[in-house]
Amino acid sequence: MKLQCDVEVVSRLLPAYGMKSRGKGARAVVSIGKHPNKSSQLCNIYLMICTAKDRTGAKYKLKDNIEKFFTWFVEEGKATVRLKEPAVDICLSKADANSLKSFLAAARLADRGSDASGLPLSTLTPVRARDVEQLKKKLTIVSKKDYPLTSSFPYSLEQLQVSYCKLSRVDMRMLSLKALRRLDLSNNHIKKLPATIGDLSRLSELILHNNHLEAFSEALCLSTLQRTLQVLDLSQNRLQGLPAQFCQLKELVNLKLDDNKLVCLPFHVGRLTKLRFLSAAHNQLTVLPCDFRKLSLENLDLFGNPFIHPNPLDHRMQLTFPLPLQEIASRAVAELRIPYGPHLVPAHLCRDLEFAKACECGCTCVSFYIETAVRMNLHQVSHTVVLVDDMGGTDAPVQQHFCSLSCYSEFLDNSLQRGIR
Numbered sequence: 001m002k003l004q005c006d007v008e009v010v011s012r013l014l015p016a017y018g019m020k021s022r023g024k025g026a027r028a029v030v031s032i033g034k035h036p037n038k039s040s041q042l043c044n045i046y047l048m049i050c051t052a053k054d055r056t057g058a059k060y061k062l063k064d065n066i067e068k069f070f071t072w073f074v075e076e077g078k079a080t081v082r083l084k085e086p087a088v089d090i091c092l093s094k095a096d097a098n099s100l101k102s103f104l105a106a107a108r109l110a111d112r113g114s115d116a117s118g119l120p121l122s123t124l125t126p127v128r129a130r131d132v133e134q135l136k137k138k139l140t141i142v143s144k145k146d147y148p149l150t151s152s153f154p155y156s157l158e159q160l161q162v163s164y165c166k167l168s169r170v171d172m173r174m175l176s177l178k179a180l181r182r183l184d185l186s187n188n189h190i191k192k193l194p195a196t197i198g199d200l201s202r203l204s205e206l207i208l209h210n211n212h213l214e215a216f217s218e219a220l221c222l223s224t225l226q227r228t229l230q231v232l233d234l235s236q237n238r239l240q241g242l243p244a245q246f247c248q249l250k251e252l253v254n255l256k257l258d259d260n261k262l263v264c265l266p267f268h269v270g271r272l273t274k275l276r277f278l279s280a281a282h283n284q285l286t287v288l289p290c291d292f293r294k295l296s297l298e299n300l301d302l303f304g305n306p307f308i309h310p311n312p313l314d315h316r317m318q319l320t321f322p323l324p325l326q327e328i329a330s331r332a333v334a335e336l337r338i339p340y341g342p343h344l345v346p347a348h349l350c351r352d353l354e355f356a357k358a359c360e361c362g363c364t365c366v367s368f369y370i371e372t373a374v375r376m377n378l379h380q381v382s383h384t385v386v387l388v389d390d391m392g393g394t395d396a397p398v399q400q401h402f403c404s405l406s407c408y409s410e411f412l413d414n415s416l417q418r419g420i421r
Contacts, residue, residue, distance in 0.1 A: 003030045003103040005077070005095035007049055009058070012087040025093055026051045032106050033124040035059060045110040047081075048124045049090070057124065060090070062110040069108070074100055081107060096155065137179075141165060153177060161207075163187040170194055178202070186210055186233070198223020205231040209256070213237040221245035235259055235279070244354070247271040258282055258301070267355055270294025281305070281386070287373050290357065290399040293381065300382035302396060307388065310373035310397040312415045319368050319405070330356070330366040331403075359403035360411060370408045373397040 006025030028051045035046045050057040060083055070080035077095040081104075082088075092100065136154040140161045141147055147165050157177050161184035168189045174180070175196045183200070186209035195217060197206070201224045216234065226248050235258040247268040254277040262283040270291035279301035286308050330349065333340055334356045342350055356366045376398045378385045385394045402408040 001032045001103060001106050003092070003095055003099055004028075005030060005100070006093045007051070008091040008093075009049065010089045010091060012082075012089060025091060026053075030090075030092065030103070031057070031124055032062070032103070032110060033122050035124050046124060047090070047107065047110075055128075059124065060086075060088075062107060063113045064111065066107065066111040069104060071104065074104070079104060094156075155179070158182070158202075160184065161186075170197065172196075175199060181205065183207065193217065193220060195219035195223070198225050200224075202228060204228050204251075207231075207233045208237065209233045210236040213239060215239065216242055216246065218243045218245045221248045225249060227251060230254065230274075232256070242266050244268065250274065253277065255279075265289055265292065267291060278382075279386075287397045287399055288376075290401060292398055293376065295381045297382035299384045299386075300378055301386035302378070302388055303386050305388070307396050308373060310375050312372055312374065312412055315370055315372040315408070317370055319370055323368055327366055327368045331364050334364040334366065357401040359401060359407050361403065361407050363403045363407075365401055365403040370402040370405070372400050372402075372408075374400045 005028065007028040007030060008025040028049050031048045031050070032045065033048065035044055035048075045062050046059040047062050048057040048059045065084050066081060067084045068082045070082070073079070075097050077097050077100055078091075078093045079095075079100055080092065081090040083090065095103075136156055138159040139154065139157055142161070142163050142165075144165045147162070153160065153173055155177060156179055158179050159182040160174065160177065160180060161182075162171075162174075163184065163186050166189055167185065168191065170185065170190060170193060172194070174183065175194070178200070179202060180200050181202050182205040183197075183203060184205075184207040186207050188211050190208065190211040190213060193208075193213065193216065197203070198220050203225065206225075206229060213234065214237075216239065221243055222245055228251060229249050230251050231254045232249070232252060233254075233256040235256045237260050239257070239260040239262055241262060241264065244267060246266045248271075250272060252272050252275050255272070255275060257278075257280040259282045260280075262280065262285060264285065265280065265288060267289050268291050269289055270293065272295070275295060276298045278295070278297055278299075281301045282304040285302065285305040287310075326349075330353060332338070334353060340350060340353060352366050356364050357369055359365055359369070374397065375395045378388070378394050378396055388394060388396055400411075402411065
């Protein structure tokens with residue numbers, strides 16, 4: 001049985017000589033196994049520690065030789081085994097928590113002198129040099145010939161880049177790298193993302209530039225990425241839209257959507273309150289959602305989109321007289337902030353309420369409204385703005401909704417008085 005971790009062997013006699021331990025462990029392979037006794041035919045069970053400096057290993061007898069286990073931080077991959085003879089503490093750290101628990105259980109059995117045949121133990125042998133290398137935290141692969149087909153990725157990786165390898169899907173081995181903080185799969189042929197990417201609980205940067213993605217799933221938006229993802233690069237893909245749940249990724253700071261086929265941005269994009277850098281150049285955007293006004297950006301790039309030239313007289317009427325009872329009730333729920341959910345009202349009404357719109361008068365409209373577009377200077381939402389077109393403009397059309405004919409008429413009167421066409 002073997003365990004890869006950092007190890008420090010501390011003598012309990014050091015304080016008596018006025019000395020202190022280094023307080024720093026070395027990368028090692030700790031093994032529990034059989035070691036033949038030359039004077040008899042029996043095999044004793046030993047704990048062996050192999051490091052880069054001592055690959056043959058230092059051995060410690062286990063039977064009736066463990067004074068105490070310290071396992072307060074075992075869930076963090078840390079534990080200490082105190083031996084009686086010699087008087088040392090074997091401090092283990094940076095280990096896989098589950099592997100460490102199994103290792104300590106085997107050590108307890110060996111200490112009690114349990115039948116060794118019940119343990120999966122082999123004869124202790126020196127380790128390979130690569131087994132005791134320092135933890136690898138960063139790996140970059142930019143060639144298909146360097147891609148590991150038979151060996152696994154180092155479990156300790158925090159940054160992984162795999163580019164120009166013609167991957168058509170995400171390698172499931174990557175999804176077991178629980179320490180991963182940055183995953184760069186740019187310049188491949190990936191068409192679909194597995195929902196299990198959301199299980200990477202520390203992932204803060206996901207780079208998917210220049211792939212063949214056609215969708216970003218709802219499952220990913222509702223995963224642990226909600227709490228961790230800060231940088232997302234989906235540029236140069238084949239996305240036509242993003243799910244409404246996309247705005248649940250509320251930790252996003254930098255979002256790149258350039259060179260896709262997006263016809264609209266998420267309705268609730270304004271909920272991305274931490275977003276500071278947004279680029280969605282060279283898409284098919286014709287108008288921005290009304291929630292766009294709520295953003296507070298440092299840099300914004302919307303160049304190369306076929307934005308319409310807004311005219312307040314051009315509108316879409318989705319209004320009936322009198323208003324249906326359902327619309328009146330829905331507006332009341334939204335305006336009075338009455339709690340609702342699928343356990344109280346039908347699911348389709350929940351969806352309608354989720355997309356409730358605000359009128360200029362301050363009232364709410366849900367399914368019945370008048371929609372038009374107004375011109376907005378993008379400097380209202382961003383400190384730096386890349387020009388929207390070749391004419392040097394920084395204005396773009398934003399959706400505007402009205403709850404009634406009177407609100408729309410008042411808006412038109414004000415627009416005409418200001419000379420806005």
